[in-house]
Amino acid sequence: MPTSRLRYPAGLRRTSMTDTDPQAYEPTQIETAWQQRWQAEGSFVTRDDLPREQCYYVLEMFPYPSGKLHMGHVRNYTIGDAVARYQRLRGLHVLHPMGWDSFGLPAEQAAIDRGAHPKTWTYDNIAHMREQLKRMGFSYDWAREFATSDPGYAHREQQLFLELVDQGLVYRKSAIVNWSTGLDCVLANEQVHDGKCWRTGMPVIQKELPQWFLRTTAYAQELLDGLATLDQWPEAVRKQQSDWLGRSRGAEIDFPIEGHDRHLTVFTTRPDTVFGVTFMSIAPDHPLVADLVTEAQRPAIDALRAEIAAQSADERTGADSPKKGVATGAWCINPVNGERVPIYAANFVLADYGTGAVMAVPAHDTRDFAFAQAHDLPIKRVIAEDGVDPAAPMTEAFTAVGTMMASGHFDGLRSDAGIDAVIDWLAEQGHGREAITWRYRDWGVSRQRYWGNPIPYVYGESMGMVPLRPQDLPVSLPEDVVFDGRGNPLNRHPSWATTAADGSPLTVATPAGREPARRETDTLDTFFESSWYFARYTCADAEEPLDRRRVDHWLPVDLYIGGIEHACMHLLYARFFQKALCDLGHSSVREPFKRLLCQGMVVAETYYREDEAGNRTWFNATEVEVEHDERGQPLRATLRQDGQPVVIGRIEKMSKSKNNGVDPQALIERYGADATRLYALRAAPPEKDLYWDDAGLAGDYRFLRRLWTHIHDRLEALSTATSGSDDPADYSAAADQALARKLHATIKRASEAMDRDFAFNTAIAACMELFNALADQDLGLRRRVVESLLLLLAPMTPHICAELWQRLGNQDLSAARWPAYRDDALLEDSIRYPVQVKGVVRGHLELPRDLDRAALEQAVQAHPVITEILAGRELKRLIVVPGKIVNLVV
RNA sequence: GGCCGGGUGGCGGAACUGGCAGACGCGUCGGAUUCAAAAUCCGAUGCCCGCAAGGGCGUGUGGGUUCGAGUCCCACCCCGGCUACCA
Numbered sequence: 001m002p003t004s005r006l007r008y009p010a011g012l013r014r015t016s017m018t019d020t021d022p023q024a025y026e027p028t029q030i031e032t033a034w035q036q037r038w039q040a041e042g043s044f045v046t047r048d049d050l051p052r053e054q055c056y057y058v059l060e061m062f063p064y065p066s067g068k069l070h071m072g073h074v075r076n077y078t079i080g081d082a083v084a085r086y087q088r089l090r091g092l093h094v095l096h097p098m099g100w101d102s103f104g105l106p107a108e109q110a111a112i113d114r115g116a117h118p119k120t121w122t123y124d125n126i127a128h129m130r131e132q133l134k135r136m137g138f139s140y141d142w143a144r145e146f147a148t149s150d151p152g153y154a155h156r157e158q159q160l161f162l163e164l165v166d167q168g169l170v171y172r173k174s175a176i177v178n179w180s181t182g183l184d185c186v187l188a189n190e191q192v193h194d195g196k197c198w199r200t201g202m203p204v205i206q207k208e209l210p211q212w213f214l215r216t217t218a219y220a221q222e223l224l225d226g227l228a229t230l231d232q233w234p235e236a237v238r239k240q241q242s243d244w245l246g247r248s249r250g251a252e253i254d255f256p257i258e259g260h261d262r263h264l265t266v267f268t269t270r271p272d273t274v275f276g277v278t279f280m281s282i283a284p285d286h287p288l289v290a291d292l293v294t295e296a297q298r299p300a301i302d303a304l305r306a307e308i309a310a311q312s313a314d315e316r317t318g319a320d321s322p323k324k325g326v327a328t329g330a331w332c333i334n335p336v337n338g339e340r341v342p343i344y345a346a347n348f349v350l351a352d353y354g355t356g357a358v359m360a361v362p363a364h365d366t367r368d369f370a371f372a373q374a375h376d377l378p379i380k381r382v383i384a385e386d387g388v389d390p391a392a393p394m395t396e397a398f399t400a401v402g403t404m405m406a407s408g409h410f411d412g413l414r415s416d417a418g419i420d421a422v423i424d425w426l427a428e429q430g431h432g433r434e435a436i437t438w439r440y441r442d443w444g445v446s447r448q449r450y451w452g453n454p455i456p457y458v459y460g461e462s463m464g465m466v467p468l469r470p471q472d473l474p475v476s477l478p479e480d481v482v483f484d485g486r487g488n489p490l491n492r493h494p495s496w497a498t499t500a501a502d503g504s505p506l507t508v509a510t511p512a513g514r515e516p517a518r519r520e521t522d523t524l525d526t527f528f529e530s531s532w533y534f535a536r537y538t539c540a541d542a543e544e545p546l547d548r549r550r551v552d553h554w555l556p557v558d559l560y561i562g563g564i565e566h567a568c569m570h571l572l573y574a575r576f577f578q579k580a581l582c583d584l585g586h587s588s589v590r591e592p593f594k595r596l597l598c599q600g601m602v603v604a605e606t607y608y609r610e611d612e613a614g615n616r617t618w619f620n621a622t623e624v625e626v627e628h629d630e631r632g633q634p635l636r637a638t639l640r641q642d643g644q645p646v647v648i649g650r651i652e653k654m655s656k657s658k659n660n661g662v663d664p665q666a667l668i669e670r671y672g673a674d675a676t677r678l679y680a681l682r683a684a685p686p687e688k689d690l691y692w693d694d695a696g697l698a699g700d701y702r703f704l705r706r707l708w709t710h711i712h713d714r715l716e717a718l719s720t721a722t723s724g725s726d727d728p729a730d731y732s733a734a735a736d737q738a739l740a741r742k743l744h745a746t747i748k749r750a751s752e753a754m755d756r757d758f759a760f761n762t763a764i765a766a767c768m769e770l771f772n773a774l775a776d777q778d779l780g781l782r783r784r785v786v787e788s789l790l791l792l793l794a795p796m797t798p799h800i801c802a803e804l805w806q807r808l809g810n811q812d813l814s815a816a817r818w819p820a821y822r823d824d825a826l827l828e829d830s831i832r833y834p835v836q837v838k839g840v841v842r843g844h845l846e847l848p849r850d851l852d853r854a855a856l857e858q859a860v861q862a863h864p865v866i867t868e869i870l871a872g873r874e875l876k877r878l879i880v881v882p883g884k885i886v887n888l889v890v
Numbered sequence: 891g892g893c894c895g896g897g898u899g900g901c902g903g904a905a906c907u908g909g910c911a912g913a914c915g916c917g918u919c920g921g922a923u924u925c926a927a928a929a930u931c932c933g934a935u936g937c938c939c940g941c942a943a944g945g946g947c948g949u950g951u952g953g954g955u956u957c958g959a960g961u962c963c964c965a966c967c968c969c970g971g972c973u974a975c976c977a
Contacts, residue, residue, distance in 0.1 A: 368977090628917065689970090690902090836957085877957065
């Protein structure tokens with residue numbers, strides 16, 4: 001029979017008949033009651049005055065208030081909450097804050113689409129999502145909540161911006177920028193994915209504009225070095241950041257230009273090949289090109305430059321875009337051997353990396369080799385390949401280590417050692433120097449948008465750009481703005497840019513008095529706000545941007561949880577910011593996040609139909625009926641509405657476009673927050689993708705209800721019994737001893753799973769196993785086991801555990817501690833050894849635990865099980881591993 | 891192309907340093923209950939052969955090391971993510 005999704009579980013459907021039945025599991029009632037109690041008692045408000053070793057700071061990446069919670073949030077925040085509650089049970093004082101990354105473009109889009117003011121829209125969303133978070137039972141310290149668009153936060157951020165200006169970390173320059181055609185706005189390099197805007201997917205083009213930059217590259221080396229200390233970060237993130245920083249060491253070499261008194265300076269990581277240069281490549285938009293080009297070549301060069309200017313970033317730098325080069329007609333001299341080499345302008349050379357010019361060594365560089373072949377340029381071998389005739393014609397570039405040749409007095413040197421030798425020699429001769437180049441660029445922070453934090457600068461007619469004085473802050477956004485989707489609304493406001501806070505005309509001081517001034521209308525990239533919010537949580541009430549004592553008390557964050565998609569954006573900006581904050585005197589902790597957990601995506605099945613044109617209509621799982629064969633394999637899917645088949649598509653990340661999302665609100669209403677949390681934690685380890693399956697969630701709901709019913713059916717007996725000993729030795733019945741041992745085994749498994757890598761899934765499985773083992777054992781022991789289960793599950797499903805704990809007659813669960821286990825309590829007197837023959841298990845034998853190897857071997861050989869297995873075969877070798885296994889070799 | 895993950899039943903996933911593969915959950919099948927269904931409870935469930943006892947095969951593929959390999963080594967295939975002319 002096909003199963004329908006999102007069935008009402010029986011316990012909920014009967015509400016009208018049973019809502020007075022104190023025995024029924026009613027998640028909504030229990031959960032909201034406990035949530036109100038936690039709120040009223042301020043259960044999760046955190047102090048700042050306890051010794052740091054007794055404290056724990058767990059943080060999840062705060063959300064953009066898009067309107068309502070989605071499953072990704074639910075998963076992320078459930079993981080964080082389970083950790084927070086676990087650490088509290090462990091006796092630690094936990095800081096677990098929440099807030100809102102509330103500046104950003106969707107608010108303006110909503111204004112354009114629906115006429116809602118961005119501010120109203122944003123704060124309405126926050127109010128709704130806050131209620132959803134509370135309904136999930138997350139244990140946040142709401143006293144520290146803020147939104148980054150709050151005047152208080154924005155004001156202090158402007159103060160920090162001015163401090164960064166004083167520190168020399170802010171500058172403005174005209175630059176070629178990534179311009180999103182979707183947003184009408186500049187993007188940072190990190191926000192361009194595959195040549196497209198990371199938010200809208202619209203093409204990104206190159207445009208020249210004056211821009212504000214943060215000198216992030218000043219910290220490039222420290223950002224790279226710091227990665228080595230982040231040993232509790234996933235290797236993948238460290239690798240991505242390291243690649244993004246992209247440090248290369250090599251040499252800058254000056255090539256005199258023939259007929260000019262200037263040099264063409266190149267950057268190379270292979271100075272050992274400098275004797276093999278046969279041409280030069282220069283970026284077409286390099287400033288020297290105009291001076292170099294000969295009249296004959298000018299039309300061709302201009303054509304190449306025009307082509308590049310018209311290209312999008314994607315077309316220009318895509319891997320399979322054709323490589324084009326045009327001779328400039330100019331030549332330069334290789335300073336190491338006096339050879340004359342032509343200078344080409346080439347589209348694959350980037351003006352803003354290195355020096356914007358490259359020395360080309362076709363014999364030892366794959367791309368130069370291809371270019372030389374295409375343009376019929378000479379290929380000159382200067383590194384001999386071991387075991388290969390150096391005179392033989394080359395069919396491909398040799399890029400590995402070999403022996404230097406045709407390189408003057410360097411001949412015979414290994415090329416890897418030659419790098420340093422050539423750099424030293426070039427420096428002596430005055431032809432070059434050692435150089436380090438980074439792929440990482442300064443962070444462009446200007447955005448031509450309304451709903452962002454204004455950059456606190458003004459422009460005077462004679463004074464030019466001037467930072468505001470701290471006493472002139474804050475710069476507040478005007479409320480009366482028009483949103484029509486065309487450019488920056490701040491720019492077109494009639495008076496905001498020229499009016500001071502008190503309503504008078506805006507002026508700026510000059511040596512001769514005051515002159516009219518105009519405000520900067522760019523606002524800050526929203527990554528700016530998320531670069532220091534984790535520090536502000538430690539002192540959300542501080543008058544100053546940050547209270548150093550409290551920042552240093554709580555930082556670094558013990559565990560930071562979020563998606564890996566922020567590896568090179570948020571996580572790198574935040575690390576940069578923390579270092580800058582240190583140098584501004586706000587902190588002395590240079591790395592903000594001690595341990596990082598990147599949770600996987602939430603994925604779900606997709607269903608669709610395709611029309612003749614290949615357009616797909618996607619259906620939500622709630623609209624679809626799936627049939628299985630008798631093995632449980634899905635056979636076909638049909639749309640409920642018309643009974644006609646739909647295609648079962650791939651499993652993909654939940655998204656609007658694939659219509660495979662699930663609304664957490666509906667799940668909470670139907671199954672409760674505890675069941676939803678339990679599923680999010682149980683169905684996959686945190687760092688792996690979570691496959692969404694409503695039937696799985698229903699199973700978790702059933703587990704909770706079984707737990708509830710089990711205790712209630714025995715409530716009178718259990719609550720009047722005294723919690724018994726957990727020591728197997730205190731029981732005589734085998735079933736009691738076994739249960740006591742299993743209790744220790746379960747606590748051990750759960751504790752290790754939590755401590756090692758937050759493997760909630762295995763911790764929960766262990767709890768379910770222990771629950772399944774409950775039968776008619778000793779009553780006191782069973783009470784002990786049930787109480788332990790409630791404690792072990794409390795981080796995951798806090799409401800039901802707190803409620804049952806209390807109904808058993810206990811004080812508040814929050815005063816209790818995570819149960820302890822003893823290794824010696826889980827050992828049995830005898831061990832059931834598997835007996836293998838040629839690696840295949842053929843039988844078992846039960847032997848006392850404390851036999852040593854010799855005694856064990858004797859016991860094994862004498863055992864009838866062995867004799868039977870060996871019948872007719874000769875034992876060649878006997879392997880006995882105490883405590884593990886018996887293996888017979890025949 | 892480069893880098894990083896990952897391939898285990900019908901599905902999600904277990905398996906600490908090599909030691910009984912498939913814990914736990916879902917699904918499926920059978921049974922109880924029911925006028926009937928839903929819900930609930932009990933049982934079975936890696937695949938193949940067999941009435942059964944039992945046997946054979948099994949952790950992407952092919953080799954190797956070992957008494958013993960999901961786990962270690964070599965080669966390859968497939969999937970996912972990130973990155974993409976960085977000199």
